[in-house]
Amino acid sequence: MTETQQKAKCITLKGSAELVTQYLLYGVNSILYQRGIYPPETFQPSEHFGLYIFTSTDDKITSFLNTVLGQVQEWLIQRKVHKITLVITNVNTKEVLEKWDFKVDYEDQKTNGINSNVKADLSEVETKDMKTIQKEIREVIRQITGTVSFLPLLDCLCSFDILTYTVPDCDIPNQWDETQPVFIANSQEVQLRSFSTSIHKMDTVVSYKNT
Numbered sequence: 001m002t003e004t005q006q007k008a009k010c011i012t013l014k015g016s017a018e019l020v021t022q023y024l025l026y027g028v029n030s031i032l033y034q035r036g037i038y039p040p041e042t043f044q045p046s047e048h049f050g051l052y053i054f055t056s057t058d059d060k061i062t063s064f065l066n067t068v069l070g071q072v073q074e075w076l077i078q079r080k081v082h083k084i085t086l087v088i089t090n091v092n093t094k095e096v097l098e099k100w101d102f103k104v105d106y107e108d109q110k111t112n113g114i115n116s117n118v119k120a121d122l123s124e125v126e127t128k129d130m131k132t133i134q135k136e137i138r139e140v141i142r143q144i145t146g147t148v149s150f151l152p153l154l155d156c157l158c159s160f161d162i163l164t165y166t167v168p169d170c171d172i173p174n175q176w177d178e179t180q181p182v183f184i185a186n187s188q189e190v191q192l193r194s195f196s197t198s199i200h201k202m203d204t205v206v207s208y209k210n211t
Contacts, residue, residue, distance in 0.1 A: 011133070013124040016199035017076035021069050022048070023137050023195070023202065024102060027144055028065060028086055028162070029055040031100060034148050035088065037158050049138045068162050071173060075166060076200060079106050083165035087182050091157040096184050098151070098208045105201040126198035136195035140204055143192045150190075152211050186210045 011019075026048050033043045033054040038061070043054040056062055075081035086100040107126070163179060172178070184207050192204040 010125055010127055011130065011197055011199065013077055013199055016126070016197040017073050019133060019137070019197055020076055020104070020200045020202055021073040023140070024072065024084060025065060025069055026053045026055065027100075027102070027141060027204070029053060030141060030144050031086060032056060032061075032160065034145060035098070035151070035154055035158075037088065037154075037160055049134050049141060051138055051141055053141065065162075068164070072164060075164070075170065076104065078170075079109065080167045080170045081164055082167070085163040085165070085182065087161045087163060088154070088158050089161070091159050095209075096182050097154060097158065098206065099182055099184060101203075101205045101207070103203040103205065105203070107196060107199055107201055128196075128198040133195065133197050136193070140193045140195055140202075144204070147190070147192075147206060151206070151208055184209055 029043070030053055032038060033040065033056075038056065038058065040054075042056060042058050044057055045052045045054050047053075056065075072081055072084060082104050084102040084104075086102075087096055088098040089096050163182065165181075166172070186209065187207045188210045189205060189207045192206065194201060194203045196202070
């Protein structure tokens, strides 16, 4: 294998964190569009990972997502975040109707049996073909799009929030609030496909109220 071919198959820690963050950004946008949280005319299609994905054009939403996911990306590099949850709530009753858990595993920590709170000399470069990673992400986003076939209709005004679950010694931005985990009473849970960059492994699970 030539040096050029080797470079093409290398992914850095920062590059992996960026890919995972992009997946979260377009995954969340796709959910907000598919679940009708905001009017369809406030979204526009653009191509990412070989798919046309509807993304919000609302400045407040894009600013919120960029702020939250920008911080998540830093924590992915530092290996300090282990779950990101998108929560969909009934605006009037405050009842949680649906939640999407994006669970992060750090492949090198699993391989070496290292606790996430222990500082160690972990790999910052791994070898996995970028096209393979993008294909895996594409398949998950396709599954997200397909969930409308079985998820209950959200026939009320809904809002969303994003929760991040970090290690205890994580520095939290001052403007962020601590909150309790979210649970849905009488819920169903569906596990979607996983993908791995060979540095970060992402599992996506949707939970919804069983009506």
